[in-house]
Amino acid sequence: MAIVQERKQSSKVKMLSLDLPEVVNAESMKSECNSHKPKRFKRATEESVYDSSEAQFSVLERANEVAASLDPQFPSMVKVMLPSHVTGGFWLGLTRTFCIQHLPEHDAMIVLEDENGEKFETKYLVDKIGLSGGWRGFSIAHNLLAGDVLVFHLVAESMFKVYIIRSNGLGEVDIALGLIQLEAGIGPVDPALINTCKRAEDENLEPTSLENPDENVQRNKSVAYNSKGGTMSENDSEDISCEVLERIRLSESVVPFNEVRCIENFYVIVNGLIINSEFPKPLLTKYYKLCCSQNSFLHEHLLEGLNCKLAAGIISETTNIADAIKACKITASDSNFSTWDKTLQASEMLGMNVSFLRERLEQLAILASKLRRCEEARLERDQEEEDMRTRLAKLLEVKEKTNRLYSEISAKLESMFKEETDVPW
Known part of the structure; x- marks a missing residue:
């Protein structure tokens, strides 16, 4: 076992x-x-694409300010860029309610126009409520990043005007510059402009004369370059050299403002280039007078390397705001003063001397605010007087009724008294 x-x-x-x-x-x-x-993987949310809640609040606040400044008769929509919108599949889902209310009820081509006027066609898919084909091109062309915010302004049945607010922007600066771009139609400077001028200087060509551009065009047309860096034929250069050499030229030297005697020798120089031709003559005259009031070039300390077109836009906007300040009434709204100050603040951060305008604007805003408070106090007093008159009228009416009632009672009592005395013993 x-x-x-x-x-x-x-x-x-x-x-x-x-x-x-x-x-x-x-x-x-x-x-x-x-x-x-x-x-x-955890799905990305609007909060997750920002480093902090403060960063998210800042960019959204700027986007909402841009949206609020747009024409209210056209609907607008604010959209935060997530990773899926700007990488990989490049699919942009839109707001369902907005699409139902304002976009076509069928698949359609939607045009996106950026702030420079360049247009991109995209495919709108009604079932998926978003943009597909063409959106990738728009995203790449504008270097969109997660966290950027886009404001879509539906200016036509199938066209959005798109405003881009960068997540790493400069706050009020990019808003103000956006206003400058809208007003001045600023675009990037073609490198051919600077290349042509530098080439002309290297070859000891005579400076371009604004009074006789055609003569200079014939003299310098052989040095024209296209924007891609290649040389152009004589015929091609003849077409563009007039525009290139007439609009912008190199400055031989910088003249101190105290040596400027009249507008004829007043030159706006940015990055060593004279850009007087970027301004209409009336605006240039106003800017000259504005500089004379401060005995200095207001643009003298603009950031080095700043885009010439952008510099021209800043100068134009500064001059226009100075005109608006001169023409404004004491009844102007707070929003006007706020918008002007934000734009001037942005220009000041870029080196423009506008402190005297901001100081004047601050004083005007204070006086306008005091007037509004005075008007409000007067209206409040008038309202109180009207209320008192109304109460007095009611009191007089009550008094009249009371007196009438007393009269009736007195008459009745006298009648009863008389009847009592007339009764036989």
Whole structure:
């Protein structure tokens, strides 16, 4: 019996030893399968694309300010860029309510126009409520990043005007510059302009004369370059050199403002280039007078390397605001003063001397605010006087009714008294 039990125990041990590897293999296979399962990544949200809530609030606040400044007769929509919008599939989902209310009820081509007027066609898919084909091109062309905010302004049935607010922007600066771009139609400076002028200087060509541009065009047309860096034919250069050399030229030297005697020798120089031709003559005259009032070039300390077109826009906007300040009435709204000050603040941060305008604007805003408070106090007093007159009228009416009632009671009592005296004994 002992031998039989021993054999049974040994057989059980063998069975266990045979089963154990299978169990181990099963567990290892299970863990291996789990390790190959695709991980579920957390879906990006608007909050997750910003480093902090303050950064999110800042860019959204700027976007809302831009949206509020647009023409209210056309609907607008604010959209935060997520990673899926600007990388990978480049799919842009839109707001369902906005699409239902304002966009076509069928698939259609939607045009996106940026702030420079360049247009991009995109495919709007009504079932998926978003933009597909063409959106990738728009995103790449404008270097969109997660966290940027776009304001879509539906200016036509199938066209959005798109304003881009960068998540790493300069706050009020980019808003103000956006206003400058809208007013002045600023675009990037073609490198051919600077290349042509530098080439002309290197070859000791005579400076371009604004009075006789055609003569200079014929003299300098052989040095024209296209924007891609290649040389152009003589005919091609003849077409563009007039525009290039007439609009912008190199400055031989910088003349101090105290040596400027009249507008004829008043030159607006940015990055060593004379850009007088960027301004209409009336505006240039106004800017000259504005500089004379401060006995200095207001643009003298603009940031080095600043785009010439942008510099021209800043100068134009500064001059226009100075005109608006001169022409404004004391009844002007706070929003006007606020908009002007924001634009001037942006220009000041870029080096424009506008502190005297901001100081004047502050004083005018204070006086206008005091007038409004005075008017409000006067209206409040008038309202109180009107209320008093109304209460007095009601009091007189009550008094009249009371007197009439007293008269009736007195007459009744006199009549009763008379009847009582006339009763026979």
